[in-house]
Amino acid sequence: MPPQVARSRVSECLPNRLGAGARMEVFPLVDEHTVLRVPRRTEQQLIDEFGSCGRKALATGHEVSISTERELHDLEAIESYIGAFVPDTTPFADLDLNGEFRYYSLQRRVTISADLRNVRSKMPAYHSRRSLERFIRDVRDMFDSLRILPDLAGPGNLVLDRFGLVKLIDINNFRRLVSNEELEGAIPDDETLTLLINGQRDLLPAGFIDDIGLPIADLSLAHLRNLEIRALGRAVNKIDADEFYRPLFHQRRQQVLATLKGDSV
Numbered sequence: 001m002p003p004q005v006a007r008s009r010v011s012e013c014l015p016n017r018l019g020a021g022a023r024m025e026v027f028p029l030v031d032e033h034t035v036l037r038v039p040r041r042t043e044q045q046l047i048d049e050f051g052s053c054g055r056k057a058l059a060t061g062h063e064v065s066i067s068t069e070r071e072l073h074d075l076e077a078i079e080s081y082i083g084a085f086v087p088d089t090t091p092f093a094d095l096d097l098n099g100e101f102r103y104y105s106l107q108r109r110v111t112i113s114a115d116l117r118n119v120r121s122k123m124p125a126y127h128s129r130r131s132l133e134r135f136i137r138d139v140r141d142m143f144d145s146l147r148i149l150p151d152l153a154g155p156g157n158l159v160l161d162r163f164g165l166v167k168l169i170d171i172n173n174f175r176r177l178v179s180n181e182e183l184e185g186a187i188p189d190d191e192t193l194t195l196l197i198n199g200q201r202d203l204l205p206a207g208f209i210d211d212i213g214l215p216i217a218d219l220s221l222a223h224l225r226n227l228e229i230r231a232l233g234r235a236v237n238k239i240d241a242d243e244f245y246r247p248l249f250h251q252r253r254q255q256v257l258a259t260l261k262g263d264s265v
């Protein structure tokens with residue numbers, strides 16, 4: 001049975017889908033405090049694309065994909081840095097209604113009062129600004145140690161809850177920021193850039209773009225800069241002098257990002 005049939009059957013059992021992104025469909029549960037996150041792709045589909053990590057789950061011996069294993073690892077690793085901003089999440093392995101293996105999770109439900117992707121001006125509430133300041137500080141600490149950034153690019157990924165506090169909802173797409181040197185190594189001259197412009201995406205360093213072709217870490221870095229400037233009202237010249245944001249001003253990187261932007265238009 002095709003996966004869309006499996007999905008619609010899940011939707012029949014759990015009406016009023018709360019939200020959906022490129023990877024997840026999210027359903028409310030009866031207790032009202034919890035949501036069920038259903039990955040759009042089965043582990044077998046993920047294994048076909050990315051390979052198996054070799055670990056078996058469930059008594060039936062189903063294998064876990066490399067990408068899910070990375071997500072589970074990241075979820076643990078980020079906890080000590082930004083755990084306070086992430087709704088409690090419990091991943092679990094199970095078979096769907098078609099007997100296909102998926103890695104689900106239960107997550108505390110967040111009542112979303114604002115999507116921080118859409119912030120254009122300084123946030124009026126002091127406690128929300130404080131919460132965002134702390135979030136950005138902790139993300140930067142995490143980046144210093146783990147070199148990964150959360151996916152802040154998607155709609156509804158970073159939100160304010162009903163108390164006006166920051167919550168990172170999308171917890172399954174942490175990405176490494178490729179260094180300028182590595183990017184220059186991969187796209188050293190205009191000739192290579194032309195190949196990239198002509199569609200040769202495999203020239204890019206591993207992990208520069210995610211499975212749907214988005215340069216997540218770069219988009220997240222740009223979004224963090226926006227949040228500091230717009231939502232917190234910090235001075236642009238100070239932010240742009242900050243080492244953390246330096247990659248955004250690297251010329252080759254800007255050319256590569258401009259090329260990739262064309263993909264999503």
Ligand SMILES: Nc1ncnc2c1ncn2[C@@H]1O[C@H](COP(=O)(O)OP(=O)(O)O)[C@@H](O)[C@H]1O
Pocket residue numbers: 018019020021022023024025026035087107108109110111112154155156157169170171172173
């Ligand atoms: N815990 C939650 N509480 C409330 N809404 C949620 C929750 N988790 C996800 N959602 C909704 O579902 C959408 C998709 O979830 P997300 O984790 O961003 O999936 P994807 O990885 O596919 O982008 C979110 O943008 C949000 O609107």
Ligand SMILES: [Mg+2]
Pocket residue numbers: 021022154155156157170
């Ligand atoms: Mg999302």
